[in-house]
Amino acid sequence: xxxxxxxxxxTVVELCRELIAVPSPTGEEGALADLLxxxxxxxxxxxAVDALGNVLGCIDGGSPGPRVLxxxxxxxxxxxxxxxxxxxxFGAREMGGRIYGRGSSDMKGALAAMVLAAARxxxxxxxxxxxxxxxxxxxxETFEGVxxxxxxxxxxxxxxxxxxxxxxxxxRGGRGRAEISLITAGRSAHSSNPSEGRNAVYAMAxxxxxxxxMQPPEHPELGRGILELTDIISSPYPGASVVPDRCTATYxxxxxxxxxxxxxxxxxxxxxxxxxxxxxxxxxxxxxTWTGHTLGAERFFPAWIYPIDDPDLIRVxxxxxxxxxxxxxxxxxxxxxxxxWAGSAGVPTFGYGPSREEIAHIxxxxxxxxxxxxxxxxxxxxxxxxxx
Numbered sequence: 001x002x003x004x005x006x007x008x009x010x011t012v013v014e015l016c017r018e019l020i021a022v023p024s025p026t027g028e029e030g031a032l033a034d035l036l037x038x039x040x041x042x043x044x045x046x047x048a049v050d051a052l053g054n055v056l057g058c059i060d061g062g063s064p065g066p067r068v069l070x071x072x073x074x075x076x077x078x079x080x081x082x083x084x085x086x087x088x089x090f091g092a093r094e095m096g097g098r099i100y101g102r103g104s105s106d107m108k109g110a111l112a113a114m115v116l117a118a119a120r121x122x123x124x125x126x127x128x129x130x131x132x133x134x135x136x137x138x139x140x141e142t143f144e145g146v147x148x149x150x151x152x153x154x155x156x157x158x159x160x161x162x163x164x165x166x167x168x169x170x171x172r173g174g175r176g177r178a179e180i181s182l183i184t185a186g187r188s189a190h191s192s193n194p195s196e197g198r199n200a201v202y203a204m205a206x207x208x209x210x211x212x213x214m215q216p217p218e219h220p221e222l223g224r225g226i227l228e229l230t231d232i233i234s235s236p237y238p239g240a241s242v243v244p245d246r247c248t249a250t251y252x253x254x255x256x257x258x259x260x261x262x263x264x265x266x267x268x269x270x271x272x273x274x275x276x277x278x279x280x281x282x283x284x285x286x287x288x289t290w291t292g293h294t295l296g297a298e299r300f301f302p303a304w305i306y307p308i309d310d311p312d313l314i315r316v317x318x319x320x321x322x323x324x325x326x327x328x329x330x331x332x333x334x335x336x337x338x339x340x341w342a343g344s345a346g347v348p349t350f351g352y353g354p355s356r357e358e359i360a361h362i363x364x365x366x367x368x369x370x371x372x373x374x375x376x377x378x379x380x381x382x383x384x385x386x387x388x
Contacts (some may be wrong), residue, residue, distance in 0.1 A: 009369070009373050011116060012112060012113060012116055012372055012373055012376050013094065013099065013369055013372065013373075015039065015112040015115065015116060016092075016099055016104070016108060016109045016112040016113075016367070016372060017092035017094065017099060017101075018035065018039075018092070019032065019035070019036070019103070019108040019111060019112055020090065020092040020099065020101035020102070020103055020104050020108050021090055021091070021092045021101070022035055022090075023076075023090055023102070024074050024075055024076055024103065025075060025076055025077065025078045026075040026076075026077070026138075026139050026140075026141045026142050026287070027075075027138075027139065027287055027288065027289060027290060028075075028290055029053060029074040029075050029138050029289075029290050030053065030290035030291070032074050032136075033049060033053055033055050033074060033136065033138075033290070036055050036074070036111070036115070036136050037049055037055050037057075039115065040055070040057040040115060040134070043115065043116070043119040044059060044119060044122065044123070045057035045058060045059055045119070045134070046058045046059070046060070048154070050150050050151070050154065051150070051291060051293050052138055052139075052147050052150050052289045052291060052293055052295060053074075053138045053147075053289045053290045053291040053293075054135060054136065054137045054138055054147055054148075054150055054151055055074065055135065055136040056133065056134075056135050056136075056151055056154065056155065057115070057118075057133065057134045057135075058131055058132070058133050058155070059118060059119070059122040059131065059132045059133075060131050061122070061125070061127050061128035061129055061130050061131065061132070061387070062127040062128070063127065063128075063129045063130075064129060064130070065128065065129025065130025065131070065387065066129070066130040066131075066158045066159065066386060066387060067130060067131045067133060067155060067156065067157045067158050067159075068130065068131075068132055068133065068157065068158065068159050068160075068161070068382075068383060068386050068387060069133040069134070069135060069151070069155065069157035069159070069160045069161070070114040070117070070118060070132075070133070070134045070135070070160075070161050070163065070379060071134075071135045071137065071148065071151070071160050071161065071162045071163065071337055071341070072107050072108075072110050072111035072114055072134070072135065072136055072137070072162070072163045073107060073111075073136065073137045073138070073139075073140035073141070073337065074111075074136045074137065074138055075138055075139055075140055075141050076102050076103040076106065076108075076141065077102075077106075077141050077361050079102050081363075084363040085363045085364055086363075086364055087100045087101070087364060088101075089101055089102040089365075090102060092104075094369070097368060097369050097370065098366040098367060098368055098369060099366060099367045099369060099372070100364060100365065100366045101365065101366075102365055103365070104355075104365050104366055104367040105165055105354075105355035105356075105359040105360050105365050105366065105367050106164070106165065106355075106359075106360035106361065106365070107163050107164055107165070107353060107360075109353075109354050109355065109367040109371075109372045109375070110163030110164070110165075110353040110354060110375060111134075111136060111163065112372070112376075113163070113354065113372060113373075113375040113376035113379055114134050114163055114376075114379050115134055116376055117376045117377070117378075117379035117380040117383065118132045118133075118134050118379065118380075118383060120376075120380055121380050121383045121384065121387075128387055129387065130387050131155075132383060132387070133155055133157065135148070135151045137151060137337060138289050138290065138295075139287065139289060139295055140336070140337055142285075142287065143285070143287070143295060143297055143299075144177065144301045144335045144336060144337060144339050144340075145301055145336070145337045145338070145339040145340025145341065145343070145344065146295060146297040146340070147289075147295060148337045148340045148341065149340055149344075149345075152340070152341070152345055152347070157341075157347055158347070158348070159312060159347065159348045159349070159350075159386060160338070160341045160342075160347050160348070160349040160350075161316075161349075161350055161351070161352055161379070161382060162336055162337050162338050162341070162349060162350075162351050162352075162353070163351075163352065163353040163375075164332065164334075164336045164337075164338075164351050164353050164357075165353045165354065165355040165356050165357050165359065165360065166330060166332075166351045166352055166353050167327065167330070167354075167355070167356050167371075168325070168327050168352070168353070168354060168371060168374060168375060168378060169327045169328050169329055169330040169352075170313065170316055170317055170320070170326075170327075170328075170329050170330070170350055170351070170352050171329065171330050171331055171332055171350060171351030171352070172305060172306040172307075172308070172310070172313055172329050172330075172331065172350060172351075173221060173222060173257070173303070173304055173305025173306060173331040173332070174222070174303065174304060174305075174331055174332030174333075174334070174335065174336055174338055174339075174351070175222050175223070175225070175254045175255065175256060175303050175332065175333060175334065175335060176254070176255040176256075176259075176300075176301045176302045176303035176304070176335055176339050176343055177252065177253070177254055177255060177299070177300075177301045177334075177335040177339070178252075178253040178255050178261070178264050178282060178299060178300045178301070179250060179251070179252060179253075179282065179283040179285075179299035179300075180250070180251040180252075180253055180264070180265070180268060180280055180281070180282060180283065181248055181249070181250055181251075181280065181281050181282075181283050182204070182207060182208075182211075182248070182249045182250075182251060182268075182278065182279075182280050183246065183247070183248050183278065183279050183280075183281070184200045184201075184203040184204045184207060184246070184247045184277055184278045185200060185203075185245065185246060185277040185278075186198040186199050186200030186201075186202075186203060186243065186244060186245045186246065186247070186277070187243070187245055188242055188243055188244075188245040189242075189243040190241060190242065190243070191239070191241045191242060191243055192241065194243050197243035197245070198243075198245075198277075199243050199244060200234065200235075200244045200245055200246050200247040200277075201234050201244050201247045203247065203275070203276075203277060203278060204232065204247040204249055204278075206275060207249075207272050207275055207278050208229060208232075208249065210271055210272050210275070211227065211229075211251075211268070211271055211272065213271075214227060214267075214268070214271050216253070216254075216267075217256055217259070218256075219256040219257060219303075219305075221305060221331055222256055222257070222303065222305065222331055222333075223333065224254075225253065225254050225255055225256045225259065226252070226253065226254040227251055227252075227253050227254075227268075228251065228252045228253075229249060229250070229251055230250050230251065230252050231249070231250045232247065232248070232249040232250070233247070233248055234246070234247045235247070235248070250283065251268075253268075254335075255300075255301075255302065255303050256303050257303045257304065257305050258303075259302075259303065260302075261282060261298070261300045264282075264300070265280055265281065265282065268280050282298050282299055282300050283298070283299045284296065284297070284298050284299070285297065285299055301335050301339035301340075301343065302339050302343030302344055303339070303343060304338055304339070304342035304343040304349070305331065306342075306348075306350070308329065310348075312348040312350070313329070313350060315385060315386060316350055316352070316382055316385065316386070317329070318385060319381050319382050319384060319385020319386065320378055320381055320382065320385075322381065322385065323377065323378075323381040325374065325377060325378045325381055332351060332357065333357060334357060336351065338351065352375070352378060352379070352382065353375060354367060354368065354371035354372050354374070354375040355367050355368065355371060
């Protein structure tokens with residue numbers, strides 16, 4: 001039987017609604033960071049905001065022990081068409097046992113539950129061994145795990161729980177992501193005399209045709225390493241009666257455990273090696289965070305997975321079982337901050353959060369209140385199990 005009554009439902013709901021009501025698209029998380037930092041201080045956390053704008057709250061138990069990090073992100077995707085919503089995206093409306101709003105599912109609900117769960121865990125003890133940490137990172141929607149590197153450098157956690165939606169299962173793996181540019185070169189000419197030039201778009205069309213037949217590898221638990229064309233643009237653009245001398249296509253490649261940067265690029269270029277004047281490379285991207293600092297990274301985010309008998313996974317699941325909260329294990333189909341924690345840094349990392357993947361980013365995004373409250377109890381149970 002699930003243990004109920006551990007959290008005051010209204011407290012969790014109201015904090016979640018308060019977070020949703022503050023718009024925080026990627027690069028504009030400042031107001032939400034200020035709100036979160038203040039609420040954490042009210043709950044007894046020591047709070048720091050780093051140069052990138054990540055918020056990190058710490059409760060020290062008073063003696064040496066494990067550092068357990070509950071990791072969420074502050075940013076959300078944009079609301080490109082408010083007219084497609086039947087509710088105010090930032091109204092945090094409560095209706096029919098749900099909370100509606102941008103970021104409710106991805107992932108302000110999990111963030112609210114984490115903040116309150118860790119505070120309650122610490123409040124009920126005179127002291128404990130170790131540190132409980134909660135992070136609200138920036139720019140996860142576009143740079144999965146990159147901003148989290150700064151958090152890791154500061155606290156070096158022993159274990160991480162990410163709050164991305166799992167339907168309250170414990171996720172033990174997830175696909176990574178690579179963003180790849182395919183570039184073809186041609187020769188400019190006036191479009192009234194195309195034989196004097198070489199059209200880079202025609203070369204790109206041939207390359208795309210070959211890549212359509214490419215079969216990426218498959219993982220027995222994480223599925224196929226998808227390769228999908230996401231955009232294409234010629235240069236110059238607009239053409240203005242000029243045969244384009246350059247064309248760039250972008251591919252989204254979902255990567256699997258064991259795949260690295262070189263292997264992913266070599267696999268793709270091997271398919272088109274017979275074509276002239278075409279090359280492939282990982283995309284480098286930069287953005288300015290809300291603090292004014294530049295965040296830059298090559299767009300390669302590793303996959304990760306743990307075996308079902310992993311000792312740390314067992315500790316997490318046993319902790320949930322003890323409270324009647326264990327719903328099984330699963331994996332993510334999308335990329336998360338765990339690409340850094342587990343994929344790059346090698347820190348034991350598992351996912352646990354309310355809601356489901358398919359609800360993220362949709363119009364009328366919502367979160368089931370029952371799941372939100374259960375998630376708070378689950379985070380507390382995990383901390384109790386890991387920090388005995």
